[in-house]
Amino acid sequence: MSNDMFYTVRRGDTLSGIAQRHGTSPQQLQKINGIQKPDMINEGQLIALKAEAVCKVDVQLLDHERNPIKNANIRLDYCGKSEQLSSGNNGRLPSIFTDSPGDMVVIFIARMDGSWKQIAEITSDWGNKLVTLVSPKIKIETKTMPHPRDANGKLKSDSGRTSTSPAMRPEYPETTEAKGRLHSDYGDGKGVKSEITNNEGGFPITKVTNDQVKWECFDTYTGEAITNEDFKWAAKELGVEEAVIRAINEIEAAGKGFVTFNGCVFRAMPTAIPL
Numbered sequence: 001m002s003n004d005m006f007y008t009v010r011r012g013d014t015l016s017g018i019a020q021r022h023g024t025s026p027q028q029l030q031k032i033n034g035i036q037k038p039d040m041i042n043e044g045q046l047i048a049l050k051a052e053a054v055c056k057v058d059v060q061l062l063d064h065e066r067n068p069i070k071n072a073n074i075r076l077d078y079c080g081k082s083e084q085l086s087s088g089n090n091g092r093l094p095s096i097f098t099d100s101p102g103d104m105v106v107i108f109i110a111r112m113d114g115s116w117k118q119i120a121e122i123t124s125d126w127g128n129k130l131v132t133l134v135s136p137k138i139k140i141e142t143k144t145m146p147h148p149r150d151a152n153g154k155l156k157s158d159s160g161r162t163s164t165s166p167a168m169r170p171e172y173p174e175t176t177e178a179k180g181r182l183h184s185d186y187g188d189g190k191g192v193k194s195e196i197t198n199n200e201g202g203f204p205i206t207k208v209t210n211d212q213v214k215w216e217c218f219d220t221y222t223g224e225a226i227t228n229e230d231f232k233w234a235a236k237e238l239g240v241e242e243a244v245i246r247a248i249n250e251i252e253a254a255g256k257g258f259v260t261f262n263g264c265v266f267r268a269m270p271t272a273i274p275l
Contacts, residue, residue: 004050005053006049007022008044009041009043009044009046009047011043014039015035015039015041016038018049024049024050031099031100032048032051032053032054032099033047033048034100034101034102048126051098051099051100052097053128054101054128055097055098055101055124055128057095057097057105058092058131059074059076059092059093059107059130059133060092060130060133061091061133061135062091063134063137063138063139064134064135064138067138068089068092069087070091070139071089072091073086073110074107074108074109074110075107075108075110076096076107078098078103078104078124100124101123101124101126101127102124103123104122105122105124106120106121107120107121107122107133119133140194140206142196144204145204148202156201156202156203194207194208194209195209
């Protein structure tokens, strides 16, 4: 196979010959392919011809609710470069290309005071990579309001401020009608929303809500393990081989998948790197 990105080594090929035919140098091919000895290439070996083929790094930023973190100011240090990039409206940074698979990429996020906080350090590695960073927090947009005054024009005391400690937070409702301005373009209009209002004392507060999906399947969850018959049924319903369902159960759900009475199948979610 030969195109502008990859070349498959044929009998009698040399690295210098491949480089010459594709307008590059043997040293560059060694660098982006991690080849230690240029005279030790094998027939059938796949050679990347450009760094763009194997050294692309993409970064996705998500908040605690898995919504994109919009317009975050991010700095990437790699290969002697330092780039400041914005995560835009979808939480995705523009792609970068390292010089070789062994290059390190250090990721920083801007604090409110303008200083930088390191949040990750990854190796470019061989093969294009997507790095997903998940924050333990959510980002809320709101605005400051004038402090209310009493009839004499004096600043009122906010003695009735609502606590936001974990002990005071309400339990998740079975259903919700999340209101307010949506702060994400993610999904079908779901995600964190905020609404600016006032409490009984006239003090401004920002109410934050998010959609809580009620999984009706959980009403019939029995805790029983998946049986051989369940695997056969799922494979038939999805039109795939039974081995595929078993592989997903073993790899994605660590062998702990389960089935509800009405046939809803659940699996464990993959983990991600926290910010």
